[in-house]
Amino acid sequence: MSSAADTIARIRAHLRFRAALAVLDREHERTVEDIIRLTEIPAPPFKEAARASAYLEMLRAHGLEEVEQDAVGNVMGRRRGSGNGQTVVVAAHLDTVFPEGTDVRVRREGTKLFAPGVGDDTRSLAVNLAFLRALDEAGIVTRCDLLFLGDVGEEGLGDLRGVRHFFREGRHRDRVAAFFTVDSPEVDRIVTGGVGSKRFRVTFCGPGGHSFGAFGLVNPAYAMARASLALAGLAAPDAPKTTHCVSVLGGGTSVNAIPNAVWMEVDLRSESAAELARLEREFLAGVEAAVAAENAARSTREGAVTVEIAPIGDRPAGATPESAPIAQFAAAAVAAEGYTPVFESSSTDANIPMSLGIPALRIGSGGRGGRAHSLEEWIDVEKGESLRGMAASLATILAVAGFEE
Amino acid sequence: MSSAADTIARIRAHLRFRAALAVLDREHERTVEDIIRLTEIPAPPFKEAARASAYLEMLRAHGLEEVEQDAVGNVMGRRRGSGNGQTVVVAAHLDTVFPEGTDVRVRREGTKLFAPGVGDDTRSLAVNLAFLRALDEAGIVTRCDLLFLGDVGEEGLGDLRGVRHFFREGRHRDRVAAFFTVDSPEVDRIVTGGVGSKRFRVTFCGPGGHSFGAFGLVNPAYAMARASLALAGLAAPDAPKTTHCVSVLGGGTSVNAIPNAVWMEVDLRSESAAELARLEREFLAGVEAAVAAENAARSTREGAVTVEIAPIGDRPAGATPESAPIAQFAAAAVAAEGYTPVFESSSTDANIPMSLGIPALRIGSGGRGGRAHSLEEWIDVEKGESLRGMAASLATILAVAGFEE
Numbered sequence: 001m002s003s004a005a006d007t008i009a010r011i012r013a014h015l016r017f018r019a020a021l022a023v024l025d026r027e028h029e030r031t032v033e034d035i036i037r038l039t040e041i042p043a044p045p046f047k048e049a050a051r052a053s054a055y056l057e058m059l060r061a062h063g064l065e066e067v068e069q070d071a072v073g074n075v076m077g078r079r080r081g082s083g084n085g086q087t088v089v090v091a092a093h094l095d096t097v098f099p100e101g102t103d104v105r106v107r108r109e110g111t112k113l114f115a116p117g118v119g120d121d122t123r124s125l126a127v128n129l130a131f132l133r134a135l136d137e138a139g140i141v142t143r144c145d146l147l148f149l150g151d152v153g154e155e156g157l158g159d160l161r162g163v164r165h166f167f168r169e170g171r172h173r174d175r176v177a178a179f180f181t182v183d184s185p186e187v188d189r190i191v192t193g194g195v196g197s198k199r200f201r202v203t204f205c206g207p208g209g210h211s212f213g214a215f216g217l218v219n220p221a222y223a224m225a226r227a228s229l230a231l232a233g234l235a236a237p238d239a240p241k242t243t244h245c246v247s248v249l250g251g252g253t254s255v256n257a258i259p260n261a262v263w264m265e266v267d268l269r270s271e272s273a274a275e276l277a278r279l280e281r282e283f284l285a286g287v288e289a290a291v292a293a294e295n296a297a298r299s300t301r302e303g304a305v306t307v308e309i310a311p312i313g314d315r316p317a318g319a320t321p322e323s324a325p326i327a328q329f330a331a332a333a334v335a336a337e338g339y340t341p342v343f344e345s346s347s348t349d350a351n352i353p354m355s356l357g358i359p360a361l362r363i364g365s366g367g368r369g370g371r372a373h374s375l376e377e378w379i380d381v382e383k384g385e386s387l388r389g390m391a392a393s394l395a396t397i398l399a400v401a402g403f404e405e
Numbered sequence: 406m407s408s409a410a411d412t413i414a415r416i417r418a419h420l421r422f423r424a425a426l427a428v429l430d431r432e433h434e435r436t437v438e439d440i441i442r443l444t445e446i447p448a449p450p451f452k453e454a455a456r457a458s459a460y461l462e463m464l465r466a467h468g469l470e471e472v473e474q475d476a477v478g479n480v481m482g483r484r485r486g487s488g489n490g491q492t493v494v495v496a497a498h499l500d501t502v503f504p505e506g507t508d509v510r511v512r513r514e515g516t517k518l519f520a521p522g523v524g525d526d527t528r529s530l531a532v533n534l535a536f537l538r539a540l541d542e543a544g545i546v547t548r549c550d551l552l553f554l555g556d557v558g559e560e561g562l563g564d565l566r567g568v569r570h571f572f573r574e575g576r577h578r579d580r581v582a583a584f585f586t587v588d589s590p591e592v593d594r595i596v597t598g599g600v601g602s603k604r605f606r607v608t609f610c611g612p613g614g615h616s617f618g619a620f621g622l623v624n625p626a627y628a629m630a631r632a633s634l635a636l637a638g639l640a641a642p643d644a645p646k647t648t649h650c651v652s653v654l655g656g657g658t659s660v661n662a663i664p665n666a667v668w669m670e671v672d673l674r675s676e677s678a679a680e681l682a683r684l685e686r687e688f689l690a691g692v693e694a695a696v697a698a699e700n701a702a703r704s705t706r707e708g709a710v711t712v713e714i715a716p717i718g719d720r721p722a723g724a725t726p727e728s729a730p731i732a733q734f735a736a737a738a739v740a741a742e743g744y745t746p747v748f749e750s751s752s753t754d755a756n757i758p759m760s761l762g763i764p765a766l767r768i769g770s771g772g773r774g775g776r777a778h779s780l781e782e783w784i785d786v787e788k789g790e791s792l793r794g795m796a797a798s799l800a801t802i803l804a805v806a807g808f809e810e
Contacts (some may be wrong), residue, residue: 045659097658097659097661097662098658098659099658099659155659155661156659156660156661156662157660195617197617197661199660199661211648211650211652211672211674212600212602212646212648212672212674212752215641215646215648215649215650219637219650219651221633221651221652221654221669222633222634222637222651224630225629225630225631225633225634225637225651226630226634228626228627228630229627229630229631229634232624232627232630232702236620241617241620243616243617243620244620245616245620245624245661245662245663246624246626246627246630246657246664247616247626247657247658247659247660247661247662247663247664248656248657248658248659248660248664249626249654249655249656249657249664249667250654250655250656251653251654251655252651252652252653252654252670253652253653254561254652254653255561255562255604255652255653255670255671255672255717255718256561256602256650256652256672257650257652258650258652259651259652259653259654262654264626265657265660266660267616267617267660267661269616269617297637312660313660346617346618347617347661371614372614372615372618373613373614373615373616373618373619373658373659373661373662374612374613374614374662374665375613375665
């Protein structure tokens with residue numbers, strides 16, 4: 001048995017850990033209620049304030065110390081350990097991908113909950129609170145302090161701004177020994193690789209004009225269509241996994257006018273910095289070619305199509321070695337619950353500490369879920385599987401933070 | 406001298422016509438006041454009711470018979486002729502392009518009036534009332550009845566619904582011998598061609614998903630890009646002039662999500678009904694092919710791209726031959742006032758009667774104006790030029806309706 005598996009086995013066998021699991025079991029319905037309550041507080045990108053306030057009060061009600069909100073809107077509180085203040089961060093992100101006005105009411109069907117954001121990442125916010133109640137009632141002491149963090153700006157244009165601020169300017173940054181982001185249900189998929197991403201807002205401008213009277217002039221919508229299809233055709237290897245997407249778009253003024261301007265947002269990602277650079281290069285070349293093609297296809301007598309490419313996201317790639325204790329603890333804890341652990345790459349709050357060389361992982365909140373980032377997002381809160389996942393993540397956190405026997 | 410020019414010359418020389426012009430001259434300031442009063446009653450698309458009520462009372466006060474409002478909101482009244490009830494319609498549209506809440510107060514600077522909608526088409530509503538006063542005071546009798554009409558829904562998504570209803574279901578429709586829409590100031594540009602248009606809002610839906618995790622699923626933005634380029638490539642002859650345009654577009658939820666839905670608005674136009682039908686057919690085929698291509702290019706395991714095509718505009722094409730008496734009378738009357746008449750094609754209330762084979766024109770309300778459909782819209786009510794334009798349009802109407810000498 002590896003030393004990581006041994007540590008996990010000792011924790012799992014301990015009476016206080018078993019007592020903690022009993023609390024998670026007994027309080028499961030309360031955890032589900034917290035998931036629903038938090039999910040139904042909208043938290044669109046850059047508009048997490050209402051949910052942050054509610055979560056701040058919940059952290060305070062759970063007896064944490066130094067409960068506070070920082071300058072960018074992250075909320076946090078400390079559970080003191082027996083050591084010298086070295087800190088393990090247990091984070092979940094407050095924001096969802098969904099814009100203002102999205103219907104975030106939760107529909108419950110048996111053990112399934114349907115709602116935008118319910119699994120990514122609202123369930124984790126509630127699960128971290130459940131961990132706190134379980135630790136307290138079971139009387140568990142860790143060597144490191146545990147800093148529970150509800151952070152802003154993980155999704156989309158948030159560009160990891162919550163955790164980026166936490167590590168750049170936050171007052172706890174020098175004491176962080178390890179970082180967990182509990183993000184989405186799946187516990188078997190342990191994220192040790194931080195996928196880098198580049199995001200752009202590309203705006204195509206032209207002279208515009210009346211759709212009938214000025215017919216024949218260049219139309220920036222056609223340049224954008226070409227650029228979009230050029231991106232769709234770019235190579236995207238499975239390994240290192242590399243992806244691209246035209247995601248949001250808009251423009252134009254009236255049904256009877258050639259648009260003056262249209263725009264699209266584009267997401268490029270790769271596990272490999274070199275692949276990401278290649279993808280960016282080819283994408284930018286495709287945009288230039290698309291503009292040239294439109295200017296060749298129609299009249300530029302009133303002006304040509306021009307393009308402006310604004311970077312709107314740039315997430316550093318990074319990695320926690322799979323051999324690092326934190327990764328080995330996670331794998332052992334997941335395996336101990338009967339799952340097959342897989343190390344993966346993704347783009348999460350853990351990118352930031354990974355890029356700084358701080359041991360960091362994404363771990364799961366337990367249970368199952370699917371269709372994240374779509375309006376059909378769902379999770380399953382069936383108790384047995386939910387508890388197995390929570391047990392795995394809690395054991396991992398305790399192993400890394402130092403479980404005082 | 407052509408017979409049309411001869412008829413116009415005889416009308417212009419007649420004492421009763423000269424008396425009518427003297428009334429227009431003497432009452433010019435009252436006409437300007439009516440323009441201001443009507444302009445300051447907001448008449449956004451589909452919300453013409455307040456202005457319609459006011460105009461109904463003005464028609465009644467001008468002594469018309471059978472003053473009424475029809476089922477869609479058009480208001481009208483009849484000035485009886487000496488004949489058997491054959492009717493010449495003299496219309497102006499009540500609606501403006503401007504949404505609710507637009508400041509419609511008129512700013513007067515010298516002879517210029519500034520306000521949204523002041524020229525398109527509020528001035529004409531007031532000018533038609535001035536014509537009535539002039540005809541009555543001068544004792545002019547026409548062979549045909551004159552039906553004065555203030556119609557709804559000419560602009561944009563109104564889609565000509567007022568005049569469409571008038572000719573489809575209105576009780577006067579079987580007696581209409583000719584139709585004038587007095588629309589905007591310019592009298593030299595006589596509209597004999599009714600440009601037909603078809604407008605669609607095309608929504609492409611797909612399963613959506615995470616840009617990295619769900620990479621490889623179909624993306625409705627790429628289906629839309631293909632459909633857009635298919636439209637851009639369709640034939641559009643110069644004569645009969647035919648045009649197409651992707652004008653407004655939008656969609657997507659977040660930079661890191663494959664969009665669930667994207668949409669575009671499309672404007673198709675032609676002077677020829679057959680060309681318009683051909684264009685529509687080819688466009689719809691292009692959309693279907695684009696959707697099929699996207700579903701073939703990427704995975705449909707979570708669902709395929711589907712499309713919904715909603716018609717948002719449908720104006721029939723039509724034309725009044727330039728050789729028709731109504732067009733020849735208008736050209737002669739305009740020329741007699743020293744302007745150079747030009748026959749044009751446009752999309753106006755006259756499209757509907759033109760598409761039914763009824764002689765119809767757009768003529769002008771007189772004076773000058775500019776920046777229609779913008780918040781800087783203005784007209785010039787300088788008396789000399791205003792009266793010349795009004796004289797041209799009144800002579801045209803009398804020639805067509807039959808001036809009883």
